[in-house]
Amino acid sequence: MIKVKLFATLREGRENEIDFEFFPGINGRFILEKLAIPEKQVAIFLVNGRDYSLDEPLSDGDVIAIFPPVGGG
Amino acid sequence: MYGYAGKILRINLTNQTIKVEDLNAEWAKKYIGGRGLASKYLYEEINPKVEPFSPENKLIITTGPLTGTSVPTGGRYMVVTKSPLTGAIACSNSGGFFGAELKAAGYDMIILEGKAPKPVYIAIEDDKVEIKDATHLWGKLVYETTDLLKQEYGDKAKVLAIGPAGEKLVRIAAVMNDYDRAAGRSGVGAVMGSKNVKAIVAKGSKGVSVADEQKVKDVVASKIKIIRENPVTGEGLPAYGTAILVNIINEHGIFPVANFQKAYTPEADKISGETMAKTILTKKHACFRCPIACGRVVRLKDGKEVGGPEYETVWSYGANCEVYDLNAISEANYWCNQYGLDTISTGATIAAAMELYQKGYIKDDEIAKDGLSLKFGDPEAIVGWTIKIGKREGLGDKMAEGSYRLCEAYGAPDLSMSVKKQELPAYDPRGVQGHGLVYATANRGGCHVRGYLISAEISGIPQKLDRFSTEGKAEWAKIFQDLTAVIDSLGMCLFTSFALGLKDYVDLMNAVCGTDYTEETLLAAGERIYNLERLFNLKAGIDPSQDTLPKRLLEEPIPEGPSKGVVHKLSDLLPKYYEVRGWDEKGYPKEETLKRLEI
DSSP states (O other): EEEEEEOGGGGGSSOOOOEOOOOOOHHHHHHHHHHOOOGGOOSSSEEETTEOOOOOOOOOOEEEEEEEEEEOO | OOOOOOOEHHHHTTTTEOOOOOHHHHHHHHHOSSSHHHHHHHHHSSSTTTTTTTSSSOEEEEEEEESSSTTTTTTOEEEEEEOOTTEEEEEEOOSHHHHHHHHHHHHHEEEEEOOSSSEEEEEEETTTTEEEEOOOTTTTOOOHHHHHHHHHHTOOEEEEEEEEHHHHHHHHOOEEEETEEEGGGGGOOOOOOTTTTEEEEOOOOOOOOOOOHHHHHHHHHHHHHHHHHEEEIIIHHHHHGGGGGHHHHHTOOOOOOOTTTTTTTTTTGGGGGHHHHHHTEEEEOTTTOOOSOOOEEETTTSSSSOOHHHHHHHHIIGGTTTTOEEEEEEEEHHHHHHHOOOOHHHHHHHHHHOOOOOOOOSSHHHHHHOOOOTTTTTTHHHHHHHHHHTTTTTTHHHTTTTTHHHHTTTOOGGOOEEEETEEEOOOGGGOOOOOOOHHHHHHHHOOSSOOOOHHHHSSSSSOOOOOOTTHHHHHHHHHHHHHHHHHHHHHHOOOGGGGGOOOOOOOOHHHHHOOOOHHEEEEEHHHHHHHHHHHHHHHOOGGGGGOOOOOHHHHHHOSTTTTTTOOOOHHHHHHHHHHTTTOOSOOOOOOHHHHHHOO
């Protein structure tokens, strides 16, 4: 299973957390498509807390966090 | 002079004299205004070795050349003095409406000198400036003080005040304005208290004259458009406030928990900006001429509607004290505003006290009389200790000295998560190497807004940097520090820099002031300011060995979460940083650097 966590404006009209069944080859791009999140809305795509490419295959058990552009402080 | 009011108000509290002087135009050209120009005045006028609470220290309240104009976020003012917390030069910066009103009254800057024999406040109505008796205000909380002065001077009057914490020389006391905006850091409120000044009221009817009105209109419109269309300043910050950072910083595993003992918590979402927006948020608040409106107004459980906590506060009282309760955090924030306390240092000092208790340095019998616990996770404790610090009551009296002096008193200074005795903010530098370098070298001590490298290392603005790498970070730190010095000196909010770049600031400055800065010369002014502050600190006796981080962050790897296993590699970064700065290998600015910068 792959756990996907959404934040900030990406939560609007979606669940905060969504689980995906793992299959070999599943990647970030597939997940964005399923969640109807346009790529340009994604500023940060983390897999287990590290920056990750959308095209790289994921592993079973990965935790993904997706953020729109954010700043503050 | 366009943009500038061209006048300084010099008030000697010992002799009760008020003088209006011309602004030093030559210095203004080199040091811009605001933070930079006030630092120049302080550098020239006081001995950096002066005791911060002595009458010989001065307190400068200053605007920038863009303060009070139509420039977006042009409402900032700064408080510049020698800090009683760090012993370094302090510049604390605030929004709201006071700064613009002071400018409208016809002054760029107020220099407070000496010490009043009894409590006073200063009333400024254009050319009429008076030192008034403040006996009836002394001891009062910030809101009541503000209300009473507004009753007397009218609602248009803007009030800057200290609370009881500043009066009692709490070393982490803030200068407050417009009820709940704060020039928060470095104990500037305590310096104001040491001078027996409770408040400053400003009411102005003069405008700010600009070089070319049509040009200003056009340039301002184009920059507002950039800010509105940027997803950070146009969407994220308006919708969720600064606490939008809670989840993102936590998901990167750099959200300090329990006084930096950990850097990740599964409970972060309970105190996030997203949760705040769904629960206690009642409305948003914008400072003077701000198109972003990141300020929050929240409703407490008891029904009070008050200024809401910022990201740093949500962290300092939240994860750092392991209290995942937005109501308790907002209440602690409210009492900080009322007593006039810095929310970062106060929350962080309580967290340090909690660790002292956890490790057995503070024992139960010592706090029995206070009737409060010092256990991590206790929501009543964060509110209760805040009030006790504000009153200097019980153990709160020791905590009022800040975390470093508190931990040192118990023989455990390494438990203070501070740099140059000022508490670190809400990002664990072990997982953001560049940001840690900025912590170690910030002229006002532990601070995130002297070069906010989180922007590049986490948010990817202006470009994404590998947060674990030390490569190129010295150069980035310098640019961010110098650019920040420019923005602080103009009188604009640092948050504009998520959308605007150096060229935009040059455009705004030149349109308003009719100056001919280029990107190169404006950034050089920022570098000059940074070096001047450094010189002040060196003369004050803060030697470069203090360019460091708490031992924990240099030696103990982050124990769990997404940044598990890393320490901060300061010793890899510092020599390169000194070199990039044009300082010698010991950290002293080289003669040729000072010459190049015309210092």
